Amino acid sequence: MEESKKQDYSEKEKLEIFNNEFLPHINSMYNFGYRLTLDEDDAKDLVQDTYLKSFRFIESFQKGTNAKAWLFRILKNSFINDYRKRSKEPSKVDYQDVESYYNSDDVDRQITTDLRVETLQDMIGDEISNALNSLDVDFRTVIILCDLEGFKYDEMAKILDIPIGTVRSRLHRARNLLKEKLSDYAKKMGYKN
Amino acid sequence: MSSADNPFKNSDGTELSCIQMLNLILDGDASPEQHQYFKKHLEECMPCYKSHELDIAIRDLLKVKCSGNHVPDDLVNRIKTASQKNNNGR
Numbered sequence: 054m055e056e057s058k059k060q061d062y063s064e065k066e067k068l069e070i071f072n073n074e075f076l077p078h079i080n081s082m083y084n085f086g087y088r089l090t091l092d093e094d095d096a097k098d099l100v101q102d103t104y105l106k107s108f109r110f111i112e113s114f115q116k117g118t119n120a121k122a123w124l125f126r127i128l129k130n131s132f133i134n135d136y137r138k139r140s141k142e143p144s145k146v147d148y149q150d151v152e153s154y155y156n157s158d159d160v161d162r163q164i165t166t167d168l169r170v171e172t173l174q175d176m177i178g179d180e181i182s183n184a185l186n187s188l189d190v191d192f193r194t195v196i197i198l199c200d201l202e203g204f205k206y207d208e209m210a211k212i213l214d215i216p217i218g219t220v221r222s223r224l225h226r227a228r229n230l231l232k233e234k235l236s237d238y239a240k241k242m243g244y245k246n
Numbered sequence: 247m248s249s250a251d252n253p254f255k256n257s258d259g260t261e262l263s264c265i266q267m268l269n270l271i272l273d274g275d276a277s278p279e280q281h282q283y284f285k286k287h288l289e290e291c292m293p294c295y296k297s298h299e300l301d302i303a304i305r306d307l308l309k310v311k312c313s314g315n316h317v318p319d320d321l322v323n324r325i326k327t328a329s330q331k332n333n334n335g336r
C-alpha cells in the first residue's frame with residue numbers, strides 16, 4: 054500500500070506469502086465481495102480476481118505488513134474498475150440523495166431514534182443484513198470495514214483512497230442511515246417503540 | 247472532572263461533543279485514556295449511555311448476522327489452481 058520499493062522474492066517466498074499471509078483472509082474477502090456485489094457468483098469471481106492480482110503484484114507487497122488491508126484495497130479497486138463498469142444493472146441509487154447526504158452538515162448530529170435495544174434483540178432474522186444491503190454501496194463499505202472487519206480510520210483511508218476526515222463523516226452518516234432503516238423495520242414489525 | 251482532564255479535544259483546544267466522543271470510542275480509534283474518561287462520562291450522561299448501548303447492540307448484531315458468509319468450498323482450490331497456472335505460465 055505504501056509506495057515502497059519493489060521487493061525481490063524467490064518463487065518459494067512468493068508462494069509462502071500467498072499461502073501464509075494472503076489466503077488466511079479468504080473469509081473476510083469473500084464476505085466483503087459478497088456485500089459489495091450482493092451476488093454469490095460475482096463475489097467468487099471478484100475474490101478470485103483479487104487473489105490473482107495479489108499474486109501478480111506480490112512484489113509491491115512488503116512481507117509482514119498489513120496484508121489484509123492490502124488485499125481489501127485490491128478488491129475494492131477491482132470492484133470499482135471492473136465489476137461496476139460491466140454491471141448491466143442500472144444504479145438504483147438516487148445520487149442527489151447521496152450527494153445531499155455527503156454535503157450536509159449533519160455528520161455530528163445525533164439522530165433521534167426511538168429504536169430500542171430490546172427491539173434489536175428481537176431481530177433474529179435477516180433484518181440487519183437487509184438493512185445493511187439496502188444502503189448505498191459507499192455507506193455499506195465503511196460499515197463493513199469498520200464494524201465487521203475492525204479497520205482503523207487510517208487503514209480505511211488507505212483502502213478507500215479518501216482522506217481520514219471523509220472516512221469519519223461517511224461512517225457516521227452510514228451509521229445514522231442504518232439506524233433509520235432498522236427503525237423502519239421495527240415499525241413494520243409492529244413495535245410501538 | 248475539570249475540562250483540563252478531558253482527553254477529547256480538537257486540535258484547536260475545544261472539547262468534543264458527546265456524539266463525537268461516542269463515535270471515536272465506537273470506531274476503535276480512542277486511546278486508553280479516552281476510554282477511561284468516557285467510561286466515567288457514561289455514568290453521568292443519560293443520552294450517551296443510551297446511544298452507546300444501542301450502538302454496541304447494532305454492532306454486535308452486525309457481527310453475528312453479517313460476517314458469517316460461508317466461503318464456497320471450491321473457491322480456495324480454484325484460486326490455488328489459477329494462481330499456479332499463472333505463475334508457471336510466465
Ligand SMILES: [Zn+2]
Pocket residue numbers: 264287291293294295
Ligand atoms: Zn454524553
